[in-house]
Amino acid sequence: MYLRVIMGRVSLPVVRRSSLADNVAATKRFTRSRKKSMRTAHRVRISNIPQPPSPGCVTLHTFPMKNATPVPIPASGTLPDRWRMDADAQIQGSEEVLAWLELDLDPALRFASGIVLLTDRRLLAKAPHEAEFSEWPLRAGLELQLHDHAGAGALELFDGPTRLGVWRFTLGRNPAAQRLALRFEEVRDDIVSGGEVRRPPSPLCPRCQAPLTAGQDECPHCAEEANAPPSTWTLFRIWRFARPYRRQLLLGFVLTLAGTAATLVPPYLTMPLMDKVLIPYQNGVPIDVDLVLALLVGLFAAAVLAWVLGCARTHVLALVSERIGADLRSSTYEHLLKLSLEYFGGKRTGDLMARIGSETDRICLFLSLHLLDFATDVLMIVMTAAILISINPWLALVTLLSLPFIVWLIHLVRDRLRHGFEKVDRVWGEVTNVLADTIPGIRVVKAFAQERREAARFRQANDHNLAVNDKVNRVWSLFSPTVTLLTEIGLLVVWAFGIWQVSRDEITVGVLTAFLAYISRFYIRLDSMSRIVSHTQKAAAGAKRIFEILDHVSSVPDPAQPVRMESVRGRIELRRVGFRYGNRKILRGVDLDIAPGEMVGLVGHSGSGKSTLVNLICRFYDVSEGAILVDGVDIRDLSVSDYRSNIGLVLQEPFLFYGTIAENIAYGKPEATRAEIVAAARAAHAHEFILRLAHGYDSLVGERGQALSGGERQRISIARALLIDPRVLILDEATSSVDTQTEKEIQKALDNLVRGRTTIAIAHRLSTLRQADRLVVLERGEVVEVGKHEELISREGAYFQLYQAQARNVDIEPDDPAWQAIPAPGGRIASADPA
Amino acid sequence: MTPFRLSRSASGRLVLTTAEGQVHEGVAVVRAFPIGAPDEGVALVSAEGRELAWLDRIADLEPGSRELVEEALASREFMPEIRRLVRVSSFATPSTWDVETDRGDTSLVLGGEEDIRRFGRDALLIEDIHGIHYLIRDLGKLDRTSRKLLDRFL
Incomplete structure (x- = not known):
């Protein structure tokens, strides 16, 4: 008796990222420029691979003892309260519930709730829309099958060929379903063999089957990621980066304070100028020249002081903000590099570049200009208010009357403006997205003569951008003039009230003049203050996007206490490895042991999961189920960079960075000596062609560098892998993109590389895997055959068919182009879809 | 035949x-x-x-x-069609949406805004964190509240 776990039997044209490329452009977001500044908008998803939620990782060992009173629902479990009553009513005596699956779909796949319970003697189920539980006592012949497709899973109960029941659920419940199915098998076998129902010897993580240590409730690898949205007060988080500069910031603040105070002196001096000089003169008193001189010198001194302080302040704060911006940029990039391939797969290059480039710049600008202005404005208002109140409280009260109105107005528009600007950012994304799509694919565009369509696509995105901007500008254009209008009205009120007070001799003309001088400054500041709203919102939006990168936890996290491995021997064990990408199951139940030094060839049609398996071994992604062990240690317990330094990877299309050939060869080991580099190049059969180049090892390659052929680039990448002397070598279609002649040369280089290392090679051309110790044939994510070439041929199975299909082509014409055209697209490491 | x-x-x-x-x-x-x-x-x-x-x-x-x-x-086939957005937990992602679909009411967790993809002119394809695809066949046919909520993510 065994449990068949059948997953999605047909690989289906589920809508995939790549196939949607055209349309994605319309919704993806990027950078935009508004008034010349580049900004971005693009959200980081917390996880590209859906992590099924709890109760995925609740252990199975916490159930009460058998002789417990009939409250068999484990306290630490997650059987929801609403099912508890129902379940209790069904449970008899000492029966205990071992596993359950909450259903959220009915057979017609409509949302509805039901439950399947597994006890130590029965399977109980209450299907959606049914009033009563159905039960099936466990016995031989009963089998549970689990499969899923396009986000909906099915659990089917079979008695031989007859289906007794089918229950449906969404993928979020899949871990619970898997746990139930596994436990079902164990319990049924125990009952059939007549023994006690055994408990699992040691608790296992239900998702990855990894043993859990005592007291561990959840498998650390499967712990669920938080689904909480990031805080909206993101701008304050910049403090983390501002902290190192707090002294300079304090100095800047003091300078601001002093500078602002200095600018408030002149209006104060107009009071005596008016009351003691001008008005007495009008009334026939001669001008006091000394007093006038003193006042004018005071005014000049105040102006000069304000100028000096202002310069110093701006200089200090601009310096600081520029440094904060630079730190932010470096940290974000550093963090970005640590994220998994999966993250890069889900993001567009242009967007990430824009975030790190222009977003940080915008935040920097905000800190150095707008925030500074705002701080000055606030200080100015507070000081002005204090001065006004000290001169005449009543007039001050009237003067400040329009302040609440403006605050209210700012508050009113703030939200609308922010959403508007966010939208503008995202729409700008569409515009750049079209560019990012088209420019790298320009050969295709031209080959199919689609320039016109691409232009139209761009125009459409641009028009959309225009429309959204128009909408925002409507609100914005209303905002500023309204503030101005209110200030004018405020001035009017001060005039009226002031004249009335002057007429009653409560204040002098000088006081009124000073008030008017203050208030006009005051309102100008208020007006500019209102602008801070949009700047803050823009900077906040930018900060949010930056912190989205910074907050993103790598989906291949470094363990808290990594296991140190002195020397890797190169034994690789795959234990029931499963991998899911989106709702597509790519690998299921792969078991494989690779001995140190063994060469294993992975064979299968494209899409059979070969590249995914290699990606998992490299830990570019983490397994969804099962575990990968290297020398007996789970690779998730090793530090990522330590682990990868033991792996040499040769890809189908080698990537050369801009730099010299020597630098490219030494990429994985920058401290390599020239002799080492040459030795590696020799072993990779690259030495001779490198010498033929004009500058030898110093020839520039990569973008805009020396053009090299595919075979030459490949041999450089082989030299690169040779130089780091890895224990584990992975060849992913290393010879697929070159002709047979070149392949032979590369093959010679590879032979040097493979020697004595654990090697996993993927190849479409089976001939390249002749010297493999074992061949592993994959078909739709499962291992179907393992063995030597001759064995597999004599078995006449899947491998034989593959071999025959290729051999037929060879027989006709060895160098037939059709032979070259055997599909070799494979999934490249850097592609978004690891299939 | x-x-x-x-x-x-x-x-x-x-x-x-x-x-x-x-x-x-x-x-x-x-x-x-x-x-x-x-x-x-x-x-x-x-x-x-x-x-x-x-x-x-x-x-x-x-x-x-x-x-x-x-x-x-x-x-x-399992691709619920969203008829109405009732409530969203936040405008920042991940966000939990309560929705009415042609297959009954449910809630979904949107992992990020890029999981909403435009499909043709009016349709949107929304992928939740479990990889379940929800479809909005015609954006224009949603009611005002739903459109307003959705607009904040587009």
């Missing part, structure tokens, strides 16, 4: 018998354009993933087979 016969086995699987008498059990019915043109282009695919038959239109089938095909599609 179709060159094959469809029936259902005791195990609930779809069985296709070709004109030559070949029997395929566990046949899956697959739409070629589930979003763009759900009623055109339907393939019958064997358990091994090979195409056994192609139907230009489901309506072309004779009544008995048509029901079987439609039944199979109903239990296989």
